[in-house]
Structure formats: C-alpha cells, structure tokens
Amino acid sequence: MKLRFAPSPTGYLHVGNARVALVNWLLARQQGGTVLLRLDDTDAERSKPEYAEALEEDLRWLGLDWDETFRQSDRMDRYQTAAERLKKAGRLYPCFESEEELRYKREQQIRQKRPPIYDRGALRMTPEQYERALGNGKTPYWRFLLESRTVEWQDGVLGRRAVKLPSLSDPVLIRADGTPLYTFTSVVDDLESGVTHIVRGEDHVTNTGVQLDLWQALGGNPAKLSFAHLPLLTDTDGGPLSKRLGSLALRQLRRDGVEPAALAGYLAALGTSQDPHPGLPRDLVAGFRLSAISKSAARFDIQQLLAQNRKLLHAASFESVRSHLPEGADETFWLAVRGNLDLLSEAKPWLEVVRGTVVPPPQPGEEAYLRAALEALPPAPWDEATWGAWTAALRERTGRKGKALFHPLRLALTGEETGPDLKGLLPLIGPERAGQRLRIAAGA
Ligand SMILES: Nc1ncnc2c1ncn2[C@@H]1O[C@H](COP(=O)(O)OP(=O)(O)OP(=O)(O)O)[C@@H](O)[C@H]1O
Numbered sequence: 001m002k003l004r005f006a007p008s009p010t011g012y013l014h015v016g017n018a019r020v021a022l023v024n025w026l027l028a029r030q031q032g033g034t035v036l037l038r039l040d041d042t043d044a045e046r047s048k049p050e051y052a053e054a055l056e057e058d059l060r061w062l063g064l065d066w067d068e069t070f071r072q073s074d075r076m077d078r079y080q081t082a083a084e085r086l087k088k089a090g091r092l093y094p095c096f097e098s099e100e101e102l103r104y105k106r107e108q109q110i111r112q113k114r115p116p117i118y119d120r121g122a123l124r125m126t127p128e129q130y131e132r133a134l135g136n137g138k139t140p141y142w143r144f145l146l147e148s149r150t151v152e153w154q155d156g157v158l159g160r161r162a163v164k165l166p167s168l169s170d171p172v173l174i175r176a177d178g179t180p181l182y183t184f185t186s187v188v189d190d191l192e193s194g195v196t197h198i199v200r201g202e203d204h205v206t207n208t209g210v211q212l213d214l215w216q217a218l219g220g221n222p223a224k225l226s227f228a229h230l231p232l233l234t235d236t237d238g239g240p241l242s243k244r245l246g247s248l249a250l251r252q253l254r255r256d257g258v259e260p261a262a263l264a265g266y267l268a269a270l271g272t273s274q275d276p277h278p279g280l281p282r283d284l285v286a287g288f289r290l291s292a293i294s295k296s297a298a299r300f301d302i303q304q305l306l307a308q309n310r311k312l313l314h315a316a317s318f319e320s321v322r323s324h325l326p327e328g329a330d331e332t333f334w335l336a337v338r339g340n341l342d343l344l345s346e347a348k349p350w351l352e353v354v355r356g357t358v359v360p361p362p363q364p365g366e367e368a369y370l371r372a373a374l375e376a377l378p379p380a381p382w383d384e385a386t387w388g389a390w391t392a393a394l395r396e397r398t399g400r401k402g403k404a405l406f407h408p409l410r411l412a413l414t415g416e417e418t419g420p421d422l423k424g425l426l427p428l429i430g431p432e433r434a435g436q437r438l439r440i441a442a443g444a
Pocket of ligand 1 (some may be wrong): 006007008009010011015016017018019020080146195199201202203204230231232233240241242243245
C-alpha cells in the first residue's frame, strides 16, 4: 500500500490540506503502507521554494512524516517520455486554437443550448494545415483524447461514483511552452512511483474520471488503484479555504499557540460522529476509520479547536510545556493558570499579573469594601488556603457574598474581569503586591 500527499507549494498549508495529509498518513501507518510527499510544483510562476520548505515544516509540526519525497519539477524528462507514448498511441493531439477562439466557440454552444465542450476541431486539421500553422510560427499545445465512456469507481468516502467522459472537454496536458499540467504529471507520477491509494479533496472528483482514463492510456491497471475523496472543509463562516487567501493556515494557528495534538485530534474527528480528543497523529492511528468520514462538507470551527486545545492544556504537566513557557514560570504558576488557558501563549500575561505591575482599574463605590479587604489580608506565609480564609473573614465582616464578594477583589488584584482561580493565584501574587494593588484600588 502506498499513499501520497501532493500539495502545490503555492502558499501556506491550511487546515483543509492538513486534514488530507493527516488522513493519508493515518491510513498508511495503520496498514503498514508507505507515505510519499510529492511537491506538485510544475506551476513555476506560483510555486516557491520557501513555501515548499514551509509546508514540510508545518507537516512535521503537526506530527507527520514521510518515507519518500520528490518534486515534480525534477521529473520533466519523465513527463516528456510519457507524452511521446501518448502521441504514438494517438491519444495526445496538437491544438492551435487561441483562448479567444475557444471562448467564442463556447459562447456559440451556450447560445445554441449545447454543452460548452471542446469540439475537437484540432482533430479535423489536415497535415497541410498543421504544417502551415507551424510554418507561421505557431506552437501547439496538447490535449488528451478522452475515451467515449463513463468511468466508475468505488470511492472510499463518497461511495459509488461515475464521471461521464463525453460530457468533458479533452483536457490540455501540455501547454504551448512545453510545461506539463497537473492532470498529466499527477498520473505519470502516481503510476511510476507505485501509488496504490489516492486520498484527496473532493475538488478532484472530476479529475479522477479523467485521470483513470489517462492511467489506462499509460498502461496502468485501474483495478490496482483505490480512491477516497474527502469533502472539503470550509472556514468557520462556511467560506472556502485557499492557500492563496491564507485562510486558516497551519502557520498562523501555530503562531497563535495552538498545540499540534489539539489540531490533529480535531481534524481526525471532524466530519465523523466521533467526539474529538486531543492526540498527536501517532496516538490517533489505532482509532482512525476512513469509513467514519461523512460525505458532507465539514465546517472547521475555531471554537471547537480551542476547546481541544483547552482540554490538552488543562491536563498538561509542567514538564511537557516547560520549554514553551516564559522565563520565570515554575510548576506552581503552571498549575495555577493552566485551567484558564485556551492557548499556551496566554500564560505570559498571567505571569505578568503575578510577578509584574498591575494597575487596577477604578471601582467607584467599592473603596470602603476594598479598604476592608486590605485590612483583612491574612498574615504571611500564604498558601492555597489563604484565599478561602480571607474571603470567609470578609463575608463575615461585610455580609457580602457571591459576585459582590469576589469580583472587586479579582479586579483589584489582577486588573482583569476573569481569570484563573484566585485560590492558586493569590499566593503567587503574594502579600506585598496584593497589599499594594488593594491600596491603589481602594484609593488609600
Ligand atoms: N478546503 C479543503 N478541504 C479539504 N481538502 C482540501 C481543501 N482544499 C484543498 N484540499 C486538498 O488539499 C490537497 C492539496 O491540494 P492543493 O495544494 O492544490 O491545495 P489548495 O488549497 O487547493 O491550493 P490552492 O489554494 O493553491 O489552489 C489536495 O488533496 C486537495 O484536494
């Protein structure tokens, strides 16, 4: 079994690309298969080495690896050879029609209520017309002659699928400047690198019909190839994802402090009826089932991702996050704040709150209460019982309870409306800072 992930290095990977990469990887690792990372970089204008580097880095960050890798741009001679083979078999034919001519033909077809399919006009060219076009300095581009049949396959996610080839235009495989196009290079590579399972986004379903025809024309046996098309992910608002738009890029999520295990766990369960659980890809292998993926488009909900991230952080040991915490953060600090974090990057401002300077906002009308709180501060040393003892004494003294009792204290001590449990924070803030902050807040 051999699977491949074949992104084009034309931008930063987004969560939709990552889901496809993850599913390929999980299937391969579950069944002892091989993973190939192929860089589809024949679009020289849009492909950039820095994107290729970035996508490898992003995949590794997510916890994925691969057994083989190559770039299409290194295999131009192979595409050339395959093209010659198709030409000899009469399946690749030269065309000279310009974009404008083709547009005109399409408009006419639409007016006549006919499907706008390429009419194979180039096949009717006589050898003399062909030579004349060449003599006039024209260079042909090349189309693949599709067979007149319906291509069917059993899709691992979508079920039985069929593509009627006569309803499609013969695809251009080679541009006039000689560059081969995706439809072509992809099939040549899949065939020559021994790929057995193609798992990719649903945007490729029509390609699959064409590519199976091409696969056969190049001597491949379609029975040896399995397909699964994953429904496309949309963004939180239901909009499409694109590398070009930079939407929901792995890079950005990583920069925002999302943990790879949160993302991988969420992506593996997305579009299934399973509840997501954080886990690195290697931890998800055993529980993964391709058949559990639903046929409908799935929405990538950033809130749900954050929920996974939260779950992960709340249970994370100090040792496991230590190297990503700001300097000065110790285990007591981590245990005090972890239950309140969506993202690891949010730990830093809390370190500021316990160690740095907080200017509490004014709380008009609360000055007397805050003065009473200052006076009731328990003596040092402070521990986790201090908050309970202090607020119990204040309850007794002022008759306050609930929010009226706690909220002015939180605001004065942290400068924030919400945050980690004060039972853990108060001893970290310590008597000196707590006293200062209460004094300022009380206007004392
Ligand atoms: N929104 C999406 N959801 C799920 N899979 C996707 C999505 N978009 C692309 N893919 C899949 O990601 C893989 C890599 O494709 P590709 O590099 O062409 O990405 P792309 O986002 O479509 O790129 P671009 O925006 O540059 O056209 C393919 O298998 C493709 O089907």
